[in-house]
Amino acid sequence: MFFSVIIPVFNRPQEIHELLNSLLAQEEKDFEVIIIEDGSEFTCSHIVEEFQELLNVRYLFIANVGQGFARNYGMKQAFGNYFVLFDSDCIIPSSYFSLLKSAIIDRKLDAFGGPDAAGHDFSDFQKAMNYSMTSVFTTGGIRGKLKDPSKYQARGYNMGLSKEAFECSEGFVDPNKGEDIELSIRLKKLGYKLELVEEAFVYHKRKNTIWNFFKQSFSFGQNRINVSRYHPEAIKLIHLMPAFFLVFECSLLLMLLVYPYTNVFFIIGMLIFAIWKTSIFVHASVVNTSIKIGILSIITSIGQLSAYGLGMITEGVKKIIKG
Structure with missing residues (x-):
């Protein structure tokens, strides 16, 4: 056999x-x-x-x-x-x-x-989740789309x-x-x-609910830190992207609350965020031939990256505290 x-x-x-x-x-x-x-x-x-x-x-x-x-x-x-x-x-x-x-x-x-993919009979939400997990605009850029398969x-x-x-x-x-x-x-x-x-x-x-999907993404972020306990080299700069994304989001929110809309850093940040969301919407809509999935993909991508980043940060802080 x-x-x-x-x-x-x-x-x-x-x-x-x-x-x-x-x-x-x-x-x-x-x-x-x-x-x-x-x-x-x-x-x-x-x-x-x-x-x-x-x-x-x-x-x-x-x-x-x-x-x-x-x-x-x-x-x-x-x-x-x-x-x-x-x-x-x-x-x-x-x-x-x-x-x-x-x-x-x-x-x-x-x-x-x-790699993994979404079937034709999957629900729109499942296709949006799959997009956010496999797209080059999210963590999907390092999942099944490598030039060197040995990496x-x-x-x-x-x-x-x-x-x-x-x-x-x-x-x-x-x-x-x-x-x-x-x-x-x-x-x-x-x-x-x-x-x-x-x-x-x-x-x-x-996962068939948005809350479970975000919980799973949070655990994925924790897991990356956990793997580094066995292999310190497991965390490379690209793996920190979701954590940077979360910090970027929080920075925009802080500037919105503290600075006026004319603040140049806030305007540049919002422009970058808008371009990224538009890219996801257009790409997901074309790939899935559905505007609805394009809209859902923005939600799942933001949630997936934010939850993953939060998982990395919280588990990283625990690791530092425990030594």
Whole structure:
């Protein structure tokens, strides 16, 4: 068996049916599926049973340990020689494994990460969230759009590693705090070849409320700081962009409250902010062929960058205080 697909689940039974259906439609059939129920109150066992005779699928229930450690548990039970990790809110294009298999063999990859995209049937809000997470005008400029694929840091919703790389690295060392980025950095330090496989993308159905999306973005900012506890070099200037963005926003608000509208710095700042928002509106509207999504993308992009920046700043202050 070539691939073992590892999918941790926590209280999201509604997502598993769609994910398993997409795996059923794969052109490349040489894989097994391992569902790890991470101590859920609302389990997906009844859904997995529907696919028992259609897919090579196993269902494992464990006490709640967090998705990183749940993935470790699944990989220890796997029979494949290459492990592929998905989040439960992903849908996999039918050509995924055939494209991935070719890339792994041709490029001699020990590990990989793939990008995410929005499906045609996603809601307008889901498409706006996806835009703000993948656009060159936001943090998306460093997610799946790199000129050098070897610089990519894989994300847990779509990544994989060989059995040998897992056994050498012992997998994730953190349950759910940037554990995917940490493992990516560690694998490269161990000498394993990890690259972006741009064609191996997944459709990613993100959090379905704006509040949950912003909470998730806040945690992503915290996670970047957390990873730096293991790898100080994990934070580069580009990763600080959301924190700078938040400071820029707060500076504009302060100038609005303190200085008159004729203040030259306020005018320049508002002009820059307006150009950025207009760029997002135009680009998102064109990409998604929808003015509504263009408007929503402004909201999700501002919220995503602000929440991410706030997460970085608050976690950074904690790190400094704790020494």
